[in-house]
Amino acid sequence: DLLGDAGARAVFFTGAESQRRRTQSIVEFHDDPGTRVLFASDAGGVGLNLQRAASACINIELPWNPAVLEQRIGRIYRIGQKRPIDVYNLVSEVGIESRISELVGNKRAFFTGLFDGTCDEVVFEKAGSFLSRIERIVTPARIPDLPKPTEVPEEPDPTEEREVARVIEASDESRDTRDEPDPAPAAASAEEITRFFSSLQVRRSERGGVVIEAPPETASSLAALFQGMARMLQAGVSSS
Numbered sequence: 001d002l003l004g005d006a007g008a009r010a011v012f013f014t015g016a017e018s019q020r021r022r023t024q025s026i027v028e029f030h031d032d033p034g035t036r037v038l039f040a041s042d043a044g045g046v047g048l049n050l051q052r053a054a055s056a057c058i059n060i061e062l063p064w065n066p067a068v069l070e071q072r073i074g075r076i077y078r079i080g081q082k083r084p085i086d087v088y089n090l091v092s093e094v095g096i097e098s099r100i101s102e103l104v105g106n107k108r109a110f111f112t113g114l115f116d117g118t119c120d121e122v123v124f125e126k127a128g129s130f131l132s133r134i135e136r137i138v139t140p141a142r143i144p145d146l147p148k149p150t151e152v153p154e155e156p157d158p159t160e161e162r163e164v165a166r167v168i169e170a171s172d173e174s175r176d177t178r179d180e181p182d183p184a185p186a187a188a189s190a191e192e193i194t195r196f197f198s199s200l201q202v203r204r205s206e207r208g209g210v211v212i213e214a215p216p217e218t219a220s221s222l223a224a225l226f227q228g229m230a231r232m233l234q235a236g237v238s239s240s
Helices: 019-029 066-071 096-116 130-140 156-172 190-197 216-239
Strands: 011-015 035-040 056-058 086-089 202-205 211-212
Touching: 011 019, 019 035, 056 066, 066 096
Parallel strands: 011 035, 056 086
Antiparallel strands: 202 211
């Protein structure tokens, strides 16, 4: 109705229209000067060439995947576009849409820093939950003090100790250990894990990015951690 009052009209490209009606809508959007707006669902997120008909993209409902968002914008931002592109993302401040917007921004910054960036920093749009989670991970954990024993243990009987030692020696001599497998490596203790994370330093750079510093003995482990995260995120985008 608002467009009608302004002497303009809109067409639709959704799953509710037939293939013939969707094709006619694209033709009118290109050739009819009075057709100013194309309302499209995700059915028009791929396969449309609108660079000669539009120069603005308004995203009313953001997707979880930043690659899907780029596909929407790619309908008008492609070879043949001769005008500047304006992109608007309409997001409700209080609600799930704001969380989706923050998540999409974090994913985009992470991919840009790892694959498209020209520096060794990942710059996020704002200091959000991602940085908070990293700071919680690398904050040194305090190991609680163990309660002191209230009772003094009794001194062991030397006669009993000699008897136990004799039994152990006899069992060692009668057992053939040549074919026994090597013991499994011991799992990292809580103290070792705490020492690893306490050696990391997380700080914000002057440009609002995140800088994680690690000593040489832990840098390789930290690099393997982020490489694994990058492969998981890349696999998620490829599958979508």
